[in-house]
Amino acid sequence: MAKKNRQPSAPQEVYVDLMLMPGTKVLFWAVAECPYCEARHYHPAGTERGDPGERLGEVQAPCGNGPYILALQPRPLRKKGKKGKRRDSWDDFDE
């Protein structure tokens, strides 16, 4: 278990939307507006086989301006019960 470090400047939380890359089983988190450069950023969220929630948390902004925390928007998420065809060809999607 990690110690709780109280850093003087905690990274800012940004709200993300889970997206499915068209034609693939690859999920990613879309940051609507970067707190540093105000651009849209994307972060790999694994595949449908994994748990995208595991990819939430502190990450480095792709623009290189610093870290932020990927967080879900404070609204209830409706889970879609639809399950696509399972593909075992996606082993690991680690960057």
Ligand SMILES: [Zn+2]
């Ligand atoms: Zn940025």
